[in-house]
Amino acid sequence: MEDLGNALARARDGDPEGVAELYRVYAGPLLAFLITQVRRREDAEDLLGEVFLSAMRDLNKFEGDVGGFRAWLYRIATNRAVDLARRNARRPEEPLATAIERPGPSDPASEALGRVDRERLWRAVMALPKAQRQVVGMRLAGGLSAPEIAEALGKPVGAVKALQHRALVNLTKAFEAPYPGGPERRLKGREENLD
Amino acid sequence: MKRTLTDAREHDALDAALDRLVHGLPTDAPEGLEPLIQTARAAREAFSVHVTEEVANAHLAALGVSTLERRRPRHRVALVLIAAVVTVVLLGGAAVAASGSALPGQLLYPVKRATERIELLLNTSPASRARLHLEFAQRRLTELSDLLALRRAGQSVDIGAAMSAYQREVGEAQDAIAADSTDPSYQALLGSVEDQLQGHIVVLSALRDNFAEGPAHTAIQNAIDRATTAQSAVSNAVSKARAGDGKPPVEPSRSPSKRPNDLPSQATSHKP
Numbered sequence: 092m093e094d095l096g097n098a099l100a101r102a103r104d105g106d107p108e109g110v111a112e113l114y115r116v117y118a119g120p121l122l123a124f125l126i127t128q129v130r131r132r133e134d135a136e137d138l139l140g141e142v143f144l145s146a147m148r149d150l151n152k153f154e155g156d157v158g159g160f161r162a163w164l165y166r167i168a169t170n171r172a173v174d175l176a177r178r179n180a181r182r183p184e185e186p187l188a189t190a191i192e193r194p195g196p197s198d199p200a201s202e203a204l205g206r207v208d209r210e211r212l213w214r215a216v217m218a219l220p221k222a223q224r225q226v227v228g229m230r231l232a233g234g235l236s237a238p239e240i241a242e243a244l245g246k247p248v249g250a251v252k253a254l255q256h257r258a259l260v261n262l263t264k265a266f267e268a269p270y271p272g273g274p275e276r277r278l279k280g281r282e283e284n285l286d
Numbered sequence: 287m288k289r290t291l292t293d294a295r296e297h298d299a300l301d302a303a304l305d306r307l308v309h310g311l312p313t314d315a316p317e318g319l320e321p322l323i324q325t326a327r328a329a330r331e332a333f334s335v336h337v338t339e340e341v342a343n344a345h346l347a348a349l350g351v352s353t354l355e356r357r358r359p360r361h362r363v364a365l366v367l368i369a370a371v372v373t374v375v376l377l378g379g380a381a382v383a384a385s386g387s388a389l390p391g392q393l394l395y396p397v398k399r400a401t402e403r404i405e406l407l408l409n410t411s412p413a414s415r416a417r418l419h420l421e422f423a424q425r426r427l428t429e430l431s432d433l434l435a436l437r438r439a440g441q442s443v444d445i446g447a448a449m450s451a452y453q454r455e456v457g458e459a460q461d462a463i464a465a466d467s468t469d470p471s472y473q474a475l476l477g478s479v480e481d482q483l484q485g486h487i488v489v490l491s492a493l494r495d496n497f498a499e500g501p502a503h504t505a506i507q508n509a510i511d512r513a514t515t516a517q518s519a520v521s522n523a524v525s526k527a528r529a530g531d532g533k534p535p536v537e538p539s540r541s542p543s544k545r546p547n548d549l550p551s552q553a554t555s556h557k558p
Binding site for chain 1: 294296297298305308309321322324325326328329330332334335336337344345346348349350396399451454
């Protein structure tokens with residue numbers, strides 16, 4: 092954390108090494124988050140570069156700490172993903188089989204998690220309402236805390252916690268895992284309240 | 287009220303368990319929440335993707351230039367030279383040269399896209415950015431044509447990626463034109479853009495007609511629709527300009543939306 096604080100300070104002073112350090116730490120999780128938002132890896136990679144460029148251009152206006160910086164990165168990423176979705180709004184949904192992220196053969200995640208499960212999970216994530224997808228993407232792909240997500244999305248922390256709960260209920264249902272207590276009951280009629 | 291409190295407690299309990307999960311600590315799932323934690327664990331694993339070396343190097347090259355520009359905004363000519371050196375060093379001269387003909391899905395394609403992003407970075411005026419975006423849109427058309435040739439040869443290709451990128455470039459071009467109607471070459475630019483988009487529509491229509499109804503046909507049709515929309519916006523601006531109605535801006539491809547803006551807020555303090 093101290094190292095990252097130093098990297099942020101150096102980046103703010105215009106040191107390319109500081110910038111590179113921030114990129115090395117945050118780029119992977121941010122890419123995963125962007126894939127959950129835009130589906131195509133190529134689009135997500137383009138946006139990843141744009142997000143960092145945008146952040147570095149405005150870095151001299153940023154006065155927060157490392158945690159705040161991460162929340163800010165995700166806010167920019169969310170906005171860029173929404174812009175892209177709006178541009179592509181006229182394009183019908185593509186078949187998920189060709190659109191979802193597919194890891195390379197050397198990706199350890201694909202070995203630990205069965206390919207079928209992995210695809211089923213990605214399909215379920217893509218099928219979530221936008222607000223739930225944003226929250227679950229930041230939480231589980233980006234590793235952000237609920238307050239950081241609240242900061243990035245401009246929502247109350249309580250709403251973020253409710254959205255992540257609902258998203259996980261929906262994903263669990265899609266995984267056909269048992270959820271005692273009946274998630275349907277919880278979801279019914281409440282889906283649009285916080286989205 | 288009781289129900290709300292119960293929900294809030296459950297949300298807090300789940301949140302605490304997720305905090306432990308994302309920090310790689312053992313998670314004692316609260317009773318009844320085990321399935322959700324299992325799902326979260328699987329999702330965390332599935333989301334573990336890595337930035338490829340080519341993409342990372344390309345981004346770092348662009349970021350390096352951007353950082354230098356922030357430090358020395360007056361030295362643009364020198365920066366262009368530095369950018370060229372940084373690009374070649376970080377991305378590899380041979381890779382940059384070879385990436386020119388790379389197609390979506392191929393190893394060097396991210397390098398090709400990254401060098402395009404660097405070009406954009408070094409061209410800040412809306413008019414020059416519009417020209418670049420149109421040039422890149424033309425490249426996406428060329429890629430589409432090459433992909434179709436591979437498809438005819440029996441290879442499996444992803445036409446959707448090229449068409450998605452094409453639509454994006456056209457949208458960016460339209461927005462760049464809309465951003466500045468005071469450029470001295472604005473009218474000439476409008477005419478040029480209008481002609482280029484018309485050319486794109488002709489090419490796309492010819493390619494589309496090679497396909498029966500299906501995903502590829504739809505992807506190309508959507509690209510045609512996008513180009514037609516942009517051309518229509520540009521044509522309207524040309525007509526108004528010819529009628530002596532000042533220099534009206536082209537309609538941007540999207541309207542502003544209500545959302546948190548990109549600028550950093552000052553009250554930001556969280557643990558990473």
